Amino acid sequence: MANELRLEGLTLAVADVKRSIEFYRDQLGLTVEVDKAPQFGMIRVGGKNGGTIGLLSIKLTDNPAANRWTAHQRAAIHVELSTDDLDGLYNELKARSVKIHTPPHDEPWERCMDILDPDGYTVEIAQGRRGRNEPRK
Numbered sequence: 001m002a003n004e005l006r007l008e009g010l011t012l013a014v015a016d017v018k019r020s021i022e023f024y025r026d027q028l029g030l031t032v033e034v035d036k037a038p039q040f041g042m043i044r045v046g047g048k049n050g051g052t053i054g055l056l057s058i059k060l061t062d063n064p065a066a067n068r069w070t071a072h073q074r075a076a077i078h079v080e081l082s083t084d085d086l087d088g089l090y091n092e093l094k095a096r097s098v099k100i101h102t103p104p105h106d107e108p109w110e111r112c113m114d115i116l117d118p119d120g121y122t123v124e125i126a127q128g129r130r131g132r133n134e135p136r137k
Contacts, residue, residue: 009042010079011054013066014119017041020055023118027098045081053079074120086111086127 014020018037024030025043033052034042041055058066083089090104090113101122102114111127 007051009052009054011056012077012079012117012119012121013058013061013063014055015058016118017055017057019118024053024055027093027096028115028123071120075116075122078122078124079117080124080126082126082129084128086113086125089125 012020016038017040021032021035021037021041021043025032030053031044032041033044034040039057039060043053043055045051045053086104090100093100093115098115100113101116104111104113104127113125115123115125117123
């Protein structure tokens, strides 16, 4: 393609924008780019050139089915992040009393851990750049 596409971000339908902003800022240490709670929030990931996670009040979504999603359906949606030191980040998050859903472990394709956000979406954090990392041997 002549015009390359970039992923700028994604938006999650959330029950409480303020609670979600507090989770991503206070628990995960990410930057709040926009705080228009209770309607919308935007979290910046990866510095000024990174992408965003939009947090849209579930009351404002165009899809009324979003109110009927089960916990399993929400958990199946992964917000995928990465870090250069997964085990170090795990220890930092534990020290901040962040509830880790799945601690660091090796998959055949990468080393990663999972956290559930306040709405039950999976925040998956991998060791190294996605698609270019390896599990520990």
